[in-house]
Amino acid sequence: MQTEAIRSVLVVGGGTAGWLTAANLAQSFNSAEPGAIQVTLIESPDIATIGVGEGTWPTMRATLQKLGIKEEDFLRSCNATFKQGTKFVDWQHSDLPASYHHLFTSVSDPTQFNLAPYWLQGRAGQHKSYASAVSAQGVIAELGLAPKKITNKAYEGVLNYAYHLDAGKFADLLKNHAQQKLGVHFISANVLDVSLAIDGSIAAVITDSAGRQQADFYVDCTGFQSLLLGKAMGVGFRPVSDTLLTDHAVTIQVPYPTPDSPINACTHSTAQAAGWIWDIGLTNRRGVGYVYSSNYVSHEQAEQCLRRYIGPAADTLEARKLAMQVGYREKFWHKNCVAIGLSAAFVEPLEASAIFLIEAAANMLADQLPALKENLPLAESKFNKSFLFRWQRTIDFIKLHYALSGRTEPFWQAARAKQLIPQSLQDVLQSWQTQPVSPYDFAHVYEPFPMESYQYVLYGMGFKQQLADLQRYQQGGKAALYFQRVQQLTHQLQQELPAQRELLAKIYRYGFSAL
Amino acid sequence: MTQRIALDSQQHQHYKLQEDKLFSHTKLAHILPLEVNEFAAAAAYFPIVFVKDSNTGQFRACVMTGIKPGQNLYWHQAGWQAGYTPQALRNYPLLAVQPDTTSGDYVIVVDTQSSLFNPQSGHSLFAAGQATEYLQQRAGAAIAQAKSVLLTQQFIQLLLELELLVARTLTLTPQGAEAYDLTGLYLIDEQRLAELTDQQWLSLRQNNSLLAVHAVLMSMNQVSALIQRSVL
Ligand SMILES: Cc1cc2nc3c(=O)[nH]c(=O)nc-3n(C[C@H](O)[C@H](O)[C@H](O)COP(=O)(O)OP(=O)(O)OC[C@H]3O[C@@H](n4cnc5c(N)ncnc54)[C@H](O)[C@@H]3O)c2cc1C
Numbered sequence: 001m002q003t004e005a006i007r008s009v010l011v012v013g014g015g016t017a018g019w020l021t022a023a024n025l026a027q028s029f030n031s032a033e034p035g036a037i038q039v040t041l042i043e044s045p046d047i048a049t050i051g052v053g054e055g056t057w058p059t060m061r062a063t064l065q066k067l068g069i070k071e072e073d074f075l076r077s078c079n080a081t082f083k084q085g086t087k088f089v090d091w092q093h094s095d096l097p098a099s100y101h102h103l104f105t106s107v108s109d110p111t112q113f114n115l116a117p118y119w120l121q122g123r124a125g126q127h128k129s130y131a132s133a134v135s136a137q138g139v140i141a142e143l144g145l146a147p148k149k150i151t152n153k154a155y156e157g158v159l160n161y162a163y164h165l166d167a168g169k170f171a172d173l174l175k176n177h178a179q180q181k182l183g184v185h186f187i188s189a190n191v192l193d194v195s196l197a198i199d200g201s202i203a204a205v206i207t208d209s210a211g212r213q214q215a216d217f218y219v220d221c222t223g224f225q226s227l228l229l230g231k232a233m234g235v236g237f238r239p240v241s242d243t244l245l246t247d248h249a250v251t252i253q254v255p256y257p258t259p260d261s262p263i264n265a266c267t268h269s270t271a272q273a274a275g276w277i278w279d280i281g282l283t284n285r286r287g288v289g290y291v292y293s294s295n296y297v298s299h300e301q302a303e304q305c306l307r308r309y310i311g312p313a314a315d316t317l318e319a320r321k322l323a324m325q326v327g328y329r330e331k332f333w334h335k336n337c338v339a340i341g342l343s344a345a346f347v348e349p350l351e352a353s354a355i356f357l358i359e360a361a362a363n364m365l366a367d368q369l370p371a372l373k374e375n376l377p378l379a380e381s382k383f384n385k386s387f388l389f390r391w392q393r394t395i396d397f398i399k400l401h402y403a404l405s406g407r408t409e410p411f412w413q414a415a416r417a418k419q420l421i422p423q424s425l426q427d428v429l430q431s432w433q434t435q436p437v438s439p440y441d442f443a444h445v446y447e448p449f450p451m452e453s454y455q456y457v458l459y460g461m462g463f464k465q466q467l468a469d470l471q472r473y474q475q476g477g478k479a480a481l482y483f484q485r486v487q488q489l490t491h492q493l494q495q496e497l498p499a500q501r502e503l504l505a506k507i508y509r510y511g512f513s514a515l
Numbered sequence: 516m517t518q519r520i521a522l523d524s525q526q527h528q529h530y531k532l533q534e535d536k537l538f539s540h541t542k543l544a545h546i547l548p549l550e551v552n553e554f555a556a557a558a559a560y561f562p563i564v565f566v567k568d569s570n571t572g573q574f575r576a577c578v579m580t581g582i583k584p585g586q587n588l589y590w591h592q593a594g595w596q597a598g599y600t601p602q603a604l605r606n607y608p609l610l611a612v613q614p615d616t617t618s619g620d621y622v623i624v625v626d627t628q629s630s631l632f633n634p635q636s637g638h639s640l641f642a643a644g645q646a647t648e649y650l651q652q653r654a655g656a657a658i659a660q661a662k663s664v665l666l667t668q669q670f671i672q673l674l675l676e677l678e679l680l681v682a683r684t685l686t687l688t689p690q691g692a693e694a695y696d697l698t699g700l701y702l703i704d705e706q707r708l709a710e711l712t713d714q715q716w717l718s719l720r721q722n723n724s725l726l727a728v729h730a731v732l733m734s735m736n737q738v739s740a741l742i743q744r745s746v747l
Contacts (some may be wrong), residue, residue, distance in 0.1 A: 045722070072719075078538065149572070150569075150570070150571060150572035151567040151569055151572045151699075152572075187726055209642075350569060506570075506571065510571045510573055511570075511572075512572060513567065513573070513574065514675065515574075515675065515680055515681075515683065515701065
């Protein structure tokens with residue numbers, strides 16, 4: 001029994017998490033070939049997917065490429081657009097308009113050469129924002145330009161980029177591709193029950209129309225209900241609602257006024273009295289939603305606030321309300337089951353962390369799923385340690401946005417109350433008051449957010465950093481060259497890069513070259 | 516900037532076409548389009564390279580006529596300096612296009628910016644509402660070119676499928692000047708060619724593409740001739 005091989009994996013749930021995971025596993029195991037490890041996915045024909053989750057991280061390019069999906073096919077079938085970061089509007093103050101960009105491209109990787117100390121000393125020019133000192137991308141995004149040209153290869157950018165995508169269409173694309181190209185078996189059925197073996201591992205899932213389904217390993221992608229790991233195996237949930245206060249979202253899909261309306265080149269995130277509104281541009285519509293805390297605003301008020309943000313266009317549109325379970329499971333992997341997606345953890349979607357952590361979990365599972373059942377405990381402990389770290393760091397990073405805000409509404413005051421800031425975040429914030437952000441603050445290889453992300457948010461939010469020992473920063477000449485380069489690039493790329501729609505039209509027509 | 520409109524027997528009844536044996540419109544072009552049926556003839560005079568069309572991102576085949584943008588080393592006031600002239604040059608300012616690919620009909624368009632197309636001097640295009648023999652012959656050549664463009668696209672598609680194209684940067688050091696890089700050029704990768712499986716070789720042969728591949732490789736000898744020409 002103990003030396004049995006793992007030859008089959010059953011994924012339960014067909015949302016973004018389920019299909020990304022099944023496709024990744026099947027690709028990694030070469031499941032389309034006879035004799036390879038089998039990957040099966042069961043999805044309920046009755047229970048809808050969450051239907052949101054439209055902002056991604058640049059890791060999605062590597063993921064799609066790995067799965068063998070052509071970039072032009074993906075863009076076309078998912079109404080997808082290029083995302084070049086996030087613009088945070090009004091996060092600093094309640095009454096003084098201000099905004100900043102969290103971008104994906106910097107002229108110098110700060111872990112190699114950190115420009116921030118020189119920017120702080122005014123070497124990039126007085127009154128120059130950090131983002132516009134170290135990157136051309138903010139200006140490009142503001143102009144609604146694409147991060148690449150038609151002559152670039154598929155998945156290659158002049159500037160680093162991610163995507164905005166239609167979640168439902170994305171799951172459909174993955175579903176087709178996974179079955180037709182990667183050898184995933186698909187079963188449409190409702191899981192009614194999960195039967196456990198004596199040792200507490202999963203023995204089988206019982207379905208309404210496909211009988212009893214058994215596998216050597218199970219992946220729980222059933223969304224917030226966490227049917228396998230949470231409900232059946234009884235792994236507990238650790239809420240983080242004391243740290244991150246939002247608990248609901250209300251969303252509206254807004255068609256463009258005309259088919260050629262410009263498309264935003266980054267996610268917009270605009271602070272509101274009890275949370276914030278995301279605004280994501282696809283090719284055919286915007287996806288807009290208010291993420292809020294129901295302790296500070298009623299559901300009706302929240303919906304009104306969202307409608308006000310959208311304007312008269314919202315009058316005829318329907319709003320959808322979602323409850324969010326914010327927190328993570330005590331374990332993500334337990335015996336012969338791992339949870340990936342909403343079933344594992346969720347924090348408010350402020351930095352589009354959910355999908356990229358799904359990609360990361362699927363990658364790690366594909367690599368670490370042991371050949372023999374006897375090695376499961378080892379893989380379990382590695383995986384749990386890794387993802388506990390990643391989720392805690394994600395929580396810290398989200399909290400950073402709130403901790404630095406000077407907004408005055410009760411929600412915002414509560415959100416930055418010191419006793420609710422994780423100690424790990426308090427520690428780094430303390431050191432960053434007099435020291436630059438350092439690569440040593442991000443010593444872990446699987447750090448979810450890189451050093452540059454922290455810098456964009458810190459300096460964008462107006463964090464006061466008073467560097468001690470200015471004599472330590474002797475490379476002003478080199479820094480000046482980089483700052484100059486950014487200005488050149490900003491100028492040059494404005495001339496060269498096409499508008500999002502213009503590029504998308506060309507891609508639909510000609511596609512990208514693989515070369 | 517070229518500006519193309521379709522030739523029209525009413526609108527252009529008084530227009531004429533001049534011929535320019537110097538091909539002055541290419542004076543500043545360092546690459547010029549070439550089609551696959553011309554490779555063998557062109558290979559003895561120019562390097563044949565592949566570049567991406569900046570407007571569509573699609574690959575096209577070209578001859579290199581200069582080693583930096585704005586330079587055509589084959590243009591000379593005494594006459595074209597090579598034993599072969601690409602058909603696109605000969606057909607200029609005419610071009611055949613297929614507005615509707617399903618019907619397959621071609622329409623002849625003209626670059627109205629060209630002074631070769633004018634109401635004053637040259638060969639008449641229309642007489643009594645009908646295309647002249649001269650125009651018919653020029654239009655026939657333009658249509659032949661348009662057909663060979665399709666063959667070239669198929670050839671390039673095959674090269675891409677077999678992963679035979681590689682990006683190459685030519686680092687050039689003109690005498691007494693600083694070295695610079697000419698980027699955006701794609702060549703046939705000889706090493707990759709050597710690694711093709713028998714079946715892949717067969718697909719090249721069956722598509723009548725071996726000769727074209729060979730011509731491209733042979734044409735690489737002309738790179739040094741081009742550089743030589745640039746220092747003269
Ligand atoms: C308001 C909001 C905004 C978000 N924005 C972003 C964002 O911008 N970026 C980002 O990365 N993430 C975002 N997320 C998170 C993102 O939506 C999810 O991480 C992602 O969609 C994955 O969901 P899932 O596949 O885990 O769950 P679901 O989409 O809920 O899928 C669950 C699946 O399980 C199946 N299932 C359930 N029960 C059964 C059963 N009994 N039998 C069989 N099948 C069953 C269902 O049919 C469904 O297919 C957001 C989330 C919310 C709530």
